[in-house]
Amino acid sequence: MEQSAMRIGTIDIDRPIILAPMEDVTDRAFRQLCKQHGADIVYTEFISAEALRRGVEKSIRKITVADHERPVAVQIFGNTVESMVEAAAIAETYEPDYLDINFGCPVKKVAGRGAGAALLKEPEKLSEIASAVVNAVSLPVTAKTRIGWDHDSINITDTVRRLEDAGIRAVAVHGRTRSDMYKGRADWGRIAEAKQACSIPVIANGDVWLPEDAVAMFERTGADGIMIGRGSIGNPFIFEQAKSLVKEGVRLSAPSYRQRIQAAVDHLRLSLEYKGEKYGVLEMRRHYSTYLKGLPGVSKVRNLLVREPDPAVIVELLREFEAACEALDREGLLKEGGENLNDHSPRLILNY
Structure with a gap:
């Protein structure tokens, strides 16, 4: 049609x-x-x-x-x-x-x-x-x-x-x-x-x-x-x-883990701008698991993020997680979109 x-x-x-x-x-x-x-x-x-x-x-x-x-x-x-x-x-x-x-x-x-x-x-x-x-x-x-x-x-x-x-x-x-x-x-x-x-x-x-x-x-x-x-x-x-x-008719590449983590950071900053720190942090908590879905250690990372009240620390955790994913990527161990290495916390992943 x-x-x-x-x-x-x-x-x-x-x-x-x-x-x-x-x-x-x-x-x-x-x-x-x-x-x-x-x-x-x-x-x-x-x-x-x-x-x-x-x-x-x-x-x-x-x-x-x-x-x-x-x-x-x-x-x-x-x-x-x-x-x-x-x-x-x-x-x-x-x-x-x-x-x-x-x-x-x-x-x-x-x-x-x-x-x-x-x-x-x-x-x-x-x-x-x-x-x-x-x-x-x-x-x-x-x-x-x-x-x-x-x-x-x-x-x-x-x-x-x-x-x-x-x-x-x-x-x-x-x-x-x-x-x-x-x-x-x-x-x-x-x-x-x-x-x-x-x-x-x-x-x-x-x-x-x-x-x-x-x-x-x-x-x-x-x-x-x-x-x-x-x-x-x-x-x-x-x-x-x-x-x-x-x-x-052009198929774009799927967003990388870097782009997805950056989107989560951007979303948090906008949420803080429009709602203030208290509600900006609280209402953002429902979104982390979807931005990070399929990445290694996502369940443990999410548990840290949804318990943290300080937005600066949240951004720090997301950047740590990005660095951990980069380390896995360099070793060829990162497989986005799948269940992989989910028993690792972000800080353990950083040891790679």
């Missing part, structure tokens, strides 16, 4: 590779890192409409965007027209490039309260919320959804038509149902059906782990863009790799 450039408002990008919204992941630090590594568009974490209306500090922090992130979208979720309209108006004042409505989150704290994917069971209400938000703001409004609530109620073609009729400018489709959560394989065939069912841009989402997956997703879905979520955690390099393969 041949794709044309994807247009949302003034944004016009050929086959964009997009960072998906992820709670506790796509904060300002991670968005900036992904932009530096080639993400065409980035999304904020999803933000509760009710929390935004109440001015909750964490929600205000989530919604704050910077010019170097652009194009950037703010995503909101809620289960009433009133709350979503008010939240959309607040979000607009923070000047994102567009707003996105979350009609796909499967987690209990969202769907269990009638928002996110739960609205797939109430298509009239979904349409009403989408239309009201579109009419409440001057920014373009998009939506992100799933193929259905469960496999007995797959309704993605009806959903995308409703969203288009409501004035939604583009829709991202995750190829799983709510009941799937994140298990099994995303159904790219259903995304292709969604693309055929509407005339607005469709962004395909689900199971892009490698650059080759990005190529295959474009080919099999006919989507206008693709969105990468879990495949980018600890691997912001996937955006430049996917873009190179999709747009130039």
Whole structure:
């Protein structure tokens, strides 16, 4: 299938590779890192409409965007027209490039309260919320959804038509149902059906782990863009790799251990800049294992990193680990991506 450039408002990008919204992941630090590594568009974490209306500090922090992130979208979720309209108006004042409505989150704290994917069971209400938000703001409004609530109620073609009729400018489709959560394989065939069912841009989402997956997703879905979520955690390099393969047919080398450790250091520094030392250190702890996955001694290194409160010491530990990997590399003992020498701590590795 041949794709044309994807247009949302003034944004016009050929086959964009997009960072998906992820709670506790796509904060300002991670968005900036992904932009530096080639993400065409980035999304904020999803933000509760009710929390935004109440001015909750964490929600205000989530919604704050910077010019170097652009194009950037703010995503909101809620289960009433009133709350979503008010939240959309607040979000607009923070000047994102567009707003996105979350009609796909499967987690209990969202769907269990009638928002996110739960609205797939109430298509009239979904349409009403989408239309009201579109009419409440001057920014373009998009939506992100799933193929259905469960496999007995797959309704993605009806959903995308409703969203288009409501004035939604583009829709991202995750190829799983709510009941799937994140298990099994995303159904790219259903995304292709969604693309055929509407005339607005469709962004395909689900199971892009490698650059080759990005190529295959474009080919099999006919989507206008693709969105990468879990495949980018600890691997912001996937955006430049996917873009190179999709747009130039050039396969870039996998990031080296040096590049991966440097990305962890950069991520920590950005986290400290935006959140301060206490939260910058705490919230970074979830990321070390993904940046260092497959390297020797990673479990013991991670245990040191997640217990250390001093960011200067964390950077020192990461640099020690890099030196240890270099020593193993010189001896031909480093095999990235596999289980090798995991019984060695970083300081023991330095003895090589």
